[in-house]
Amino acid sequence: MYDALFEYIETRSGLRLTEEEQTVIEGKFHHKSLRRKQYFLQEGDICKQIAFVVKGAARMYSIDNKGHEHIVRFALETWWLGDHESFNLLTPSRFHIEMLEDTDLLVITTVNAHELRDHVKAFDLTIKAMDKQLAIATQKRIHAAISMTAEERYTDLMNTYPQFLQRFPQNMVASYLGISPETLSRMRKNAARN
Amino acid sequence: MYDALFEYIETRSGLRLTEEEQTVIEGKFHHKSLRRKQYFLQEGDICKQIAFVVKGAARMYSIDNKGHEHIVRFALETWWLGDHESFNLLTPSRFHIEMLEDTDLLVITTVNAHELRDHVKAFDLTIKAMDKQLAIATQKRIHAAISMTAEERYTDLMNTYPQFLQRFPQNMVASYLGISPETLSRMRKNAARN
DNA sequence: CGTTTGCTTGAATTCTGTCAAAGCAGGTGG
DNA sequence: CCACCTGCTTTGACAGAATTCAAGCAAACG
Numbered sequence: 001m002y003d004a005l006f007e008y009i010e011t012r013s014g015l016r017l018t019e020e021e022q023t024v025i026e027g028k029f030h031h032k033s034l035r036r037k038q039y040f041l042q043e044g045d046i047c048k049q050i051a052f053v054v055k056g057a058a059r060m061y062s063i064d065n066k067g068h069e070h071i072v073r074f075a076l077e078t079w080w081l082g083d084h085e086s087f088n089l090l091t092p093s094r095f096h097i098e099m100l101e102d103t104d105l106l107v108i109t110t111v112n113a114h115e116l117r118d119h120v121k122a123f124d125l126t127i128k129a130m131d132k133q134l135a136i137a138t139q140k141r142i143h144a145a146i147s148m149t150a151e152e153r154y155t156d157l158m159n160t161y162p163q164f165l166q167r168f169p170q171n172m173v174a175s176y177l178g179i180s181p182e183t184l185s186r187m188r189k190n191a192a193r194n
Numbered sequence: 195m196y197d198a199l200f201e202y203i204e205t206r207s208g209l210r211l212t213e214e215e216q217t218v219i220e221g222k223f224h225h226k227s228l229r230r231k232q233y234f235l236q237e238g239d240i241c242k243q244i245a246f247v248v249k250g251a252a253r254m255y256s257i258d259n260k261g262h263e264h265i266v267r268f269a270l271e272t273w274w275l276g277d278h279e280s281f282n283l284l285t286p287s288r289f290h291i292e293m294l295e296d297t298d299l300l301v302i303t304t305v306n307a308h309e310l311r312d313h314v315k316a317f318d319l320t321i322k323a324m325d326k327q328l329a330i331a332t333q334k335r336i337h338a339a340i341s342m343t344a345e346e347r348y349t350d351l352m353n354t355y356p357q358f359l360q361r362f363p364q365n366m367v368a369s370y371l372g373i374s375p376e377t378l379s380r381m382r383k384n385a386a387r388n
Numbered sequence: 389c390g391t392t393t394g395c396t397t398g399a400a401t402t403c404t405g406t407c408a409a410a411g412c413a414g415g416t417g418g
Numbered sequence: 419c420c421a422c423c424t425g426c427t428t429t430g431a432c433a434g435a436a437t438t439c440a441a442g443c444a445a446a447c448g
Contacts, residue, residue, distance in 0.1 A: 392448095394444090396442085396443080398439105400437105401439100402435105402437075403434105403435085404433105405433085408431090411428075412425105412428095415422105417421095418422095
């Protein structure tokens with residue numbers, strides 16, 4: 001179960017983990033299984049832990065005052081679950097994090113994550129690398145949102161994350177793109193013609 | 195000139211800087227003045243340095259294949275200039291960073307920034323805090339882009355950054371919101387009625 | 389086998405962009 | 419000091435794009 005996490009840390013940090021470090025890491029995380037439709041976080045909760053996805057899939061979304069859902073992020077294997085804002089500021093989250101498949105997680109609390117960063121250099125480097133990657137990905141997404149048409153955003157998504165349409169229902173992909181399911185359906189019909 | 199930076203680091207890190215540390219920091223940064231309409235970065239450049247804004251204002255934007263500009267970010271005093279993606283991956287930037295006012299910057303290279311993080315703990319903590327804040331702000335912006343109408347995004351912006359409309363022309367605010375200047379003008383007219 | 393869930397399609401409506409024109413500063417040079 | 423630019427905002431008319439509402443259909447699920 002922990003092998004996927006060790007491999008992830010070694011790849012991201014560029015360092016090898018000693019057996020001792022592996023033991024420390026195992027002590028700070030704990031395993032958690034969630035089935036499809038179960039929640040890791042619900043709106044109003046304070047996000048006091050984050051989780052590494054060993055196997056499975058999830059979505060993070062909000063519900064607006066008209067009752068519509070808006071998917072901010074998906075998560076697949078080797079991605080992380082958690083609401084940055086709530087986690088860092090200890091404010092109630094505006095988001096839900098729901099499993100879309102039966103999922104295996106490795107969970108760590110805020111406090112343990114900080115301790116681990118102080119004691120295991122490879123983990124600190126990993127988090128730094130994640131932060132960078134996240135900054136890049138979110139900047140791209142903002143750029144896409146303000147500068148591309150819905151159709152361009154869709155083809156861009158297909159190039160960047162072709163897995164998404166295979167593992168997530170189309171109406172959720174539409175929600176992620178910020179368009180209605182009907183619009184996405186029509187766009188795909190047009191795109192197939194060309 | 196450096197006082198604003200020292201104060202910023204001390205506030206963000208929660209640590210006091212020794213005189214020695216202040217000297218080290220001064221040695222790694224250098225001062226640069228840019229006038230209105232001058233560029234800190236142009237499309238195609240690799241972003242090998244970032245800059246702390248001591249005084250002034252700037253915008254970061256791209257130009258699409260129709261020749262339209264799209265503003266991804268603004269920067270004011272105590273904010274930073276730089277393209278995360280180009281800076282971290284050393285790829286050519288898709289963005290321009292242009293001064294909107296005469297601006298004083300403190301510039302640091304990639305290499306020096308890494309060294310400084312290793313030697314001055316307060317600086318490392320500051321960068322970590324910045325990364326967190328950036329992650330929160332960008333997540334909010336993505337959420338706004340996919341879940342709000344143009345009008346909701348506008349009022350949200352006015353609440354979060356009321357300075358923007360005072361220091362930036364309205365057509366740039368429109369570009370930042372991802373709408374046309376005409377639409378923003380009409381929205382403001384409607385909002386004034388209520 | 390019935391129910392739920394997701395996908396598609398059509399028609400009406402609302403929103404937004406585009407194009408064009410006009411007005412309104414602030415700044416510059418004569 | 420005035421006339422003229424130039425950059426920015428406003429307004430109107432029109433076209434195009436996306437949402438909404440409604441209906442029908444297929445596949446998956448319990």
